[in-house]
Amino acid sequence: MMNWPLPSTVRLFEVGPRDGLQNEKVPLSLESKLAYIEGLLASGLKDVEVGAFVREDKIPQMASSLQIFKELEKRGWSKKRGVTLWALCPNERGLDRALEADCRAIAVFTGATDTFTQKNIGMNVKESLQVFERVTERARKNKIRVRAYVSVCWGCPYEGKVKPASVVKLARKLLDMGVEQVSLGDTIGVANPREVVDLLLRVKPEITRDQIAGHFHDTRGTALPNCLAAVGFGVRTLDSASGGLGGCNYAPGASGNVATEDLVYMLEGMGIRTGVKLDKLCEASRIAIQSLGRIPASKYLQAWLAKNIPSVA
Amino acid sequence: MMNWPLPSTVRLFEVGPRDGLQNEKVPLSLESKLAYIEGLLASGLKDVEVGAFVREDKIPQMASSLQIFKELEKRGWSKKRGVTLWALCPNERGLDRALEADCRAIAVFTGATDTFTQKNIGMNVKESLQVFERVTERARKNKIRVRAYVSVCWGCPYEGKVKPASVVKLARKLLDMGVEQVSLGDTIGVANPREVVDLLLRVKPEITRDQIAGHFHDTRGTALPNCLAAVGFGVRTLDSASGGLGGCNYAPGASGNVATEDLVYMLEGMGIRTGVKLDKLCEASRIAIQSLGRIPASKYLQAWLAKNIPSVA
Numbered sequence: 001m002m003n004w005p006l007p008s009t010v011r012l013f014e015v016g017p018r019d020g021l022q023n024e025k026v027p028l029s030l031e032s033k034l035a036y037i038e039g040l041l042a043s044g045l046k047d048v049e050v051g052a053f054v055r056e057d058k059i060p061q062m063a064s065s066l067q068i069f070k071e072l073e074k075r076g077w078s079k080k081r082g083v084t085l086w087a088l089c090p091n092e093r094g095l096d097r098a099l100e101a102d103c104r105a106i107a108v109f110t111g112a113t114d115t116f117t118q119k120n121i122g123m124n125v126k127e128s129l130q131v132f133e134r135v136t137e138r139a140r141k142n143k144i145r146v147r148a149y150v151s152v153c154w155g156c157p158y159e160g161k162v163k164p165a166s167v168v169k170l171a172r173k174l175l176d177m178g179v180e181q182v183s184l185g186d187t188i189g190v191a192n193p194r195e196v197v198d199l200l201l202r203v204k205p206e207i208t209r210d211q212i213a214g215h216f217h218d219t220r221g222t223a224l225p226n227c228l229a230a231v232g233f234g235v236r237t238l239d240s241a242s243g244g245l246g247g248c249n250y251a252p253g254a255s256g257n258v259a260t261e262d263l264v265y266m267l268e269g270m271g272i273r274t275g276v277k278l279d280k281l282c283e284a285s286r287i288a289i290q291s292l293g294r295i296p297a298s299k300y301l302q303a304w305l306a307k308n309i310p311s312v313a
Numbered sequence: 314m315m316n317w318p319l320p321s322t323v324r325l326f327e328v329g330p331r332d333g334l335q336n337e338k339v340p341l342s343l344e345s346k347l348a349y350i351e352g353l354l355a356s357g358l359k360d361v362e363v364g365a366f367v368r369e370d371k372i373p374q375m376a377s378s379l380q381i382f383k384e385l386e387k388r389g390w391s392k393k394r395g396v397t398l399w400a401l402c403p404n405e406r407g408l409d410r411a412l413e414a415d416c417r418a419i420a421v422f423t424g425a426t427d428t429f430t431q432k433n434i435g436m437n438v439k440e441s442l443q444v445f446e447r448v449t450e451r452a453r454k455n456k457i458r459v460r461a462y463v464s465v466c467w468g469c470p471y472e473g474k475v476k477p478a479s480v481v482k483l484a485r486k487l488l489d490m491g492v493e494q495v496s497l498g499d500t501i502g503v504a505n506p507r508e509v510v511d512l513l514l515r516v517k518p519e520i521t522r523d524q525i526a527g528h529f530h531d532t533r534g535t536a537l538p539n540c541l542a543a544v545g546f547g548v549r550t551l552d553s554a555s556g557g558l559g560g561c562n563y564a565p566g567a568s569g570n571v572a573t574e575d576l577v578y579m580l581e582g583m584g585i586r587t588g589v590k591l592d593k594l595c596e597a598s599r600i601a602i603q604s605l606g607r608i609p610a611s612k613y614l615q616a617w618l619a620k621n622i623p624s625v626a
Contacts, residue, residue: 189612192582193541221575221612222582224534225541228506255616262534269505269535299502299534303568 002201004209004234009273011047012260013183013213013239014040016288017068018049018088019257020245022061024292030064032291034071039284040242041077044276045260049086049107053094062088069101078102086147090121095135104144108132108179111151111187112167115158120151129173136178148179149215153199154191164202172206181211183239186226189219189255193229200233213237218244218297219255224266227258231272238263243285244297259298261285279304315514317522317547322586324360325573326496326526326552327353329601330381331362331401332570333558335374337605343377345604347384352597353555354390357589358573362420365401366410375401382414391415399460403434408448417457421445421492424464424500425480428471433464442486449491461492462528466512467504477515485519494524496552499539502532502568506542513546526550531557531610532568537579540571544585551576556598557610572611574598592617 017037021028028036037050050072051065065087072078072085089095089106098106110128111117117125132148139146152159153167171182184199196214203212214230214237216223227238244259264276282304289296289305296302330350334341341349350363363385364378378400385391385398402408402419411419423441424430430438449459465472466480484495497512509527516525527543527550529536540551557572577589595617602609602618609615 189616192579194583218612219616220578221537221572222579225538225579228538228541255612259534265533266505266535266538270507299531299568303502303532 002204003232004204006234007231007236007272009236009275010231010267011237012045012263012274012276013237014045014048014242014260015215015239015257016040016241016243016245016260016285018052018062018086019239020241020243021288022052022059023246023256024061024294026292026294027061028288028291030067030071032287033064033068036284036288036291037068037072038075038077039280039287041080041083043280043284044274045281046082046275047084047086049088052088053097053101053103054088054090066097066101069103073102078104084145089135091131092135092138095138098144099142105147106135106139106144107147107149107183108135109149109151110170110174111156112153112162112170113156113159116152116156116187119158125170129177132174132179133177140178146179147181147183148174149183149185150174151185151187153184154186154195155188157188164199167199168202168206171203171212175207175211181213181237182207183213183215183237185215185239186217186223189217189223191216191226192222193225196226196229197233200230200235209234209236213239215239216258217246217255218258223258224262227263228266231267242281242298243289243301245288246297256297259296259301261298261300261304265300315517316545317517319547320544320549320585322549322588323544323580324550325358325576325587325589326399326550327358327361327555327573328528328552328570329353329554329556329558329573329598331365331375331399332552333554333556334601335365335372336559336569337374337607339605339607340374341601341604343380343384345600346377346381349597349601349604350381350385351388351390352593352600354393354396356593356597357587358594359395359588360397360399362399362401366407366414366416367401367403379410379414382416386415391417397458402448404444405448405451408451411457412455418460419448419452419457420460420462420496421448422462422464423483423487424469425466425475425483426469426472429465429469429500432471438483442490445487445492446490453491459492460494460496461487462496462498463487464498464500466497467499467508468501470501477512480512481515481519484516484525488520488524494526494550495520496526496528496550498528498552499530499536502530502536504529504539505535506538509539509542510546513543513548522547522549526552528552529571530559530568531571536571537575540576541579544580555594555611556602556614558601559610569610572609572614574611574613574617578613
């Protein structure tokens with residue numbers, strides 16, 4: 001077999017409160033954010049990226065991350081069985097703040113091309129690995145879990161097509177330094193299902209399947225087909241954003257993550273369990289969507305909000 | 314093999330000017346419609362449903378269908394090699410008008426359940442077949458091609474789940490009366506890729522693959538994954554609407570057809586040829602979208618309009 005076996009369950013890694021919100025212009029109050037995140041957790045999502053320890057002047061939407069962690073701890077979510085609250089930490093300063101927040105799980109972020117990585121985090125790929133080596137080492141000493149994002153795995157706005165072999169090599173290096181999972185990102189939403197499978201065919205001989213996640217953006221409408229291709233190949237972890245946050249309908253051309261609602265609807269319908277209750281998920285997303293004053297990119301949520309989900313028993 | 318072989322080309326049946334526009338509230342002028350349709354044809358689309366011979370008081374958006382055919386004839390499109398201009402014709406009155414318009418290809422429309430069919434065309438399924446028998450016979454005598462839509466093949470808002478066996482039986486009857494192709498519609502956008510394959514597994518022993526088309530709506534975001542599943546099974550004809558027309562972003566919950574742009578982007582990227590030039594297609598859709606004053610449901614078109622298609626060579 002070329003593929004891994006088809007999974008019976010898929011682990012959803014919810015990035016709405018971070019990757020989603022950080023691309024939204026309207027600021028969310030601490031109260032709205034907390035209500036949104038608690039709603040997500042109540043829907044059954046187990047891995048939620050709730051914030052980022054980054055420069056507040058650059059990404060003001062993430063400025064409340066320390067408070068978010070403190071509040072979620074007070075409300076009992078930090079120690080809830082099976083639940084992991086994640087934060088993006090690009091560097092050691094971020095890790096200092098993660099430690100201060102009692103955050104137990106962090107994500108680092110690099111890209112498959114030097115130009116993209118330089119423009120996004122001010123380092124080339126090699127330099128980012130040096131930083132992550134220190135971050136990962138310190139994190140692991142503090143018993144903090146570490147995950148890594150690799151952006152532009154299928155295409156870069158500056159360097160064009162990306163070679164699958166270079167993505168596999170980079171993922172392998174990140175895993176070797178102690179990162180538990182690498183999320184392969186189609187950051188500009190350029191991949192198609194065939195290219196998803198092409199990369200996974202290169203990944204498979206080198207990396208075990210739970211060390212890999214798929215992270216697809218919907219710039220050209222292919223996010224959900226790409227998730228289908230990844231799951232069809234046997235991938236068991238997918239990143240998604242509730243409501244399809246991150247791509248604002250008022251700013252055509254912006255690209256959100258694949259919508260968690262649409263993904264849950266598709267997977268559960270196919271008999272692949274996610275552990276997420278769709279109605280509860282929609283209730284959570286509604287909080288964020290209404291606070292942002294926007295139309296959701298999630299088609300399922302659009303229909304749910306319009307009470308246009310006919311019962312098909 | 315359970316599947317048909319993977320197709321190297323897919324025939325796109327463009328329903329934007331009919332299934333798309335008839336669900337849009339803003340009326341399009343004759344000039345805008347013609348410019349839109351001519352743009353679609355110039356992009357390389359060969360099968361375009363340009364109108365419907367239905368009651369004008371019920372569907373005013375289709376009132377200009379006779380003029381559309383007359384104008385397209387004047388402009389040389391009716392006789393253009395490889396091009397077929399289609400019209401929806403629900404009954405013999407419709408056929409009379411199609412003959413008057415020199416329309417050479419019509420589509421009839423029924424549903425997989427009695428309740429849906431009754432509510433939509435005022436007949437149950439059996440009665441609709443009696444009508445189509447007469448329509449098809451007269452059409453064929455006049456050398457007019459006939460295609461059939463079967464709605465709610467995967468789920469009905471009134472009767473719930475639909476049995477695959479009953480869809481196959483209905484499709485077989487339509488083909489036996491001389492219809493050349495049956496378009497299997499997920500009218501309420503409820504199907505998932507597994508259910509698409511489940512139905513196709515039932516279809517395959519009874520029907521040849523070019524007698525079948527997939528017609529998917531995007532109510533819950535699954536239209537493009539369902540197209541992928543159908544093409545992966547070997548289906549070679551898909552219906553789609555340029556711009557994703559038919560689901561208005563200003564009326565959340567409405568459900569459009571799968572967007573032709575997103576479908577072309579995905580298929581061409583996978584090496585499956587459609588014969589459609591994406592830039593020209595977007596130019597055509599822009600005419601309709603701007604006339605309607607709406608945000609397109611097509612993600613690719615959204616990005617194209619915002620000039621947010623990075624070149625990934």
